[in-house]
Amino acid sequence: MTQQSCEPQKKKRAKPPKTMQMSLAYLKGLGKVPDIAERKLVRPGEFPITKDLFGLFDIVYIEPATLTIGFVQTSSWGGKHARIERLEQENRLVMDALLKMDLQRVRVELHAWYKDKAGEWEVSVWRAAPSLTGEPDLSEIESISAKIVRRKLREEEKARQAKHSQGAKRVIER
Numbered sequence: 001m002t003q004q005s006c007e008p009q010k011k012k013r014a015k016p017p018k019t020m021q022m023s024l025a026y027l028k029g030l031g032k033v034p035d036i037a038e039r040k041l042v043r044p045g046e047f048p049i050t051k052d053l054f055g056l057f058d059i060v061y062i063e064p065a066t067l068t069i070g071f072v073q074t075s076s077w078g079g080k081h082a083r084i085e086r087l088e089q090e091n092r093l094v095m096d097a098l099l100k101m102d103l104q105r106v107r108v109e110l111h112a113w114y115k116d117k118a119g120e121w122e123v124s125v126w127r128a129a130p131s132l133t134g135e136p137d138l139s140e141i142e143s144i145s146a147k148i149v150r151r152k153l154r155e156e157e158k159a160r161q162a163k164h165s166q167g168a169k170r171v172i173e174r
Contacts, residue, residue, distance in 0.1 A: 019074040020058050023111045025156065026123060027061050032070070034061035054094040056087060070107035071098065077114035080124075084110060087128060099128060 020036065027034040037053035037060045052058055052073070059072040075083040087095065087110060098108055108128035116122050 019076055019111070019113045022113055022121060022123070023059055023072055023074045026111070027059070027070075027072070030063075031065060032061040032063045034059050034072075037071075055091050056094060066104075068105050068107060070109055072109045072111055074111045075113070077112050077124075080110065080112035080126075083112070084126065095128070 024034050024036070036058065038050055038058050041049045041051055043049075053060065053071070056073060057071040058074045061070045061072065062068070063070065073083050073087060087108065095108070098106055110126040110128075112124045112126070114122055114124070
């Protein structure tokens, strides 16, 4: 007979969606300091709900070199139109306030991720700006190969593995 442990199993932390992970690495690769801005709300007896910052943003970043703060919504390529519509129409008070601030210091972006013909991840970035009518207008500002993202993800994975192996060595040495 095998004996089962009576200890409760630890729940694994849920990883952020792949587009969010790639946007975090992309922003880090550009020298920005990003952080996840959404949170999970868990109510007893209900499924967890993910809530974005102001109902709009997944990531917030600071760019130390220019003292800029940015708010990012991430998406797959297929979901970009719904996200653009969401940024342009939902929670207008927040978007209006952000777009009235100094656009050199405050940025609102959408990162839409897709795979190119070679199967490599690429990102298109849209940045919001006020239009002549005062409505938010999202315009594509850049489409970037995700080579820097893949390199940054590999570096982070190597660092995680090295940290894990060092921790395992300490346990064995004791």
